[in-house]
Amino acid sequence: MSAQKKNSGFATRAIHAGQDFDPTTGAVIPPIHQSSTFVQTHIGGLRNGYEYGRGTNPTRNALEVQLAALEGGKHGLSFSSGLAAEDALLRGILLPGDHIVLGNDAYGGTYRLIDRIFGAWGVTHSIVDMSNLRSVQSAITEKTKVLWVETPSNPLMKITDIAELSEIGHAAGLTVVVDNTFASPALQNPLALGADVVVHSTTKYLGGHSDVIGGALVLDDDEMHEKVRFMQFAAGAVSAPMDAFLTSRGIKTLDVRMQRHSENAAAIAAYFAEHSAIETVFYPGLESHPGYTLAASQMSRFGGMLSLGFAGGEKMARRFAESTQLFQLAESLGGIESLVNYPAEMTHASVAGTELAVPANVVRLSVGLENVDDLLADVDRAIGKAAKKR
Known part of the structure; x- marks a missing residue:
């Protein structure tokens, strides 16, 4: 080089x-x-x-x-x-x-x-x-x-x-x-x-x-x-x-991908921040996040990952995770496609019962590169469907 x-x-x-x-x-x-x-x-x-x-x-x-x-x-x-x-x-x-x-x-x-x-x-x-x-x-x-x-x-x-x-x-x-x-x-x-x-x-x-x-x-x-x-x-x-x-x-495409991941995730986070079904949005790009100022000082953007704490508890979280379509239910993260994950029984099952145990009402989203309007429509439809099942 x-x-x-x-x-x-x-x-x-x-x-x-x-x-x-x-x-x-x-x-x-x-x-x-x-x-x-x-x-x-x-x-x-x-x-x-x-x-x-x-x-x-x-x-x-x-x-x-x-x-x-x-x-x-x-x-x-x-x-x-x-x-x-x-x-x-x-x-x-x-x-x-x-x-x-x-x-x-x-x-x-x-x-x-x-x-x-x-x-x-x-x-x-x-x-x-x-x-x-x-x-x-x-x-x-x-x-x-x-x-x-x-x-x-x-x-x-x-x-x-x-x-x-x-x-x-x-x-x-x-x-x-x-x-x-x-x-x-x-x-x-x-x-x-x-x-x-x-x-x-x-x-x-x-x-x-x-x-x-x-x-x-x-x-x-x-x-x-x-x-x-x-x-x-x-x-x-x-x-x-x-x-x-x-x-x-x-x-080779990491730079441009992370820009789009961050933009899409910010839009999804903003949508959920105003939704009555959500108790907490875990996304450092929101000013309400306790680490926002620190994140802004050591990160150039806030990334494509966010998690949601559902006010309706575990049942609501599970229903939402199983109701999305563009957000596919799967392990892993960081790909061009959007994924939804229920950490307590998927990626973090090994920490159940420990100090690292993930709350049962939490769902994790890996926001991909799809058209953001399509992603917003997907989560809106899914959260509506999950709410009707209560």
Whole structure:
């Protein structure tokens, strides 16, 4: 990537970083290297470091350069899923007996990984309200090694002050990790705010088309990068060439997609903010949101995710989730199509009965790129239908 590209705007970096044209043919899109192994000139004679596909692959390497450029980081690592990325990171920097501080609203899979997998390995954790800086400081012990931040959080859209928590974490010698999946690097750059590591489920906004599973880490520290890269190589949860290609292709339109996602979500949030059937709209772009001012200071837009708390309780929430048409009932988020989700029994079933349990009256929306009038008509029809069944 040329010096000019490094200093370019986000959309330019998203399109060009790591995407040098093929020197053999001049193809502007780098080819997909499906080969599992690479011929050596002699024993140990590798061509540009390529030996075996689990260790290095040109398509994956190009994506990793692209990922680092998006977040303004030095090192990018691409994995087979977001949880694979989280697992490699935590195994690379933790030992049995270490401690993690985690927010009280987070992706259910992250909690499951920390609680059940790393818990069995001897790693402990504390759950705190990340918006309460005193609570965070009180939860830090001499064994704490990681401060895990998710902002906006999933699914209650809580906003965390990345800069303040980075200062707190660094004062205690911690690694500050930020899950930036909901915002994407188009809207928020945690490394620039002081974080040490950024985590992504590239399945979501980075891939953007609901057709590939993947995860990513971006960081600056060379020593940490070597540790985590070893875990990536030794455990082998790498993104396959086709998956890396699809993710890279999705990234090229990330900037314009996030603009439309944000515009559509803002319109949906405004509609529900005035609706009598809704108790709470969880969307940081509303001035009524407790994190609005903070979100406006660390995000360029407010994103495409929002959640709804139904005044009619669990039954109303379920009926609404099962009554939409354009908003399809499914797991995941961040694709071009709109999705509706009932977190308590879908994406966050693993946190039932814990401090992270999602209220039964909450529905989560991933607002897509459809015509906003069609989306508004869909939710209006669905909420009317759900209300008639009461």
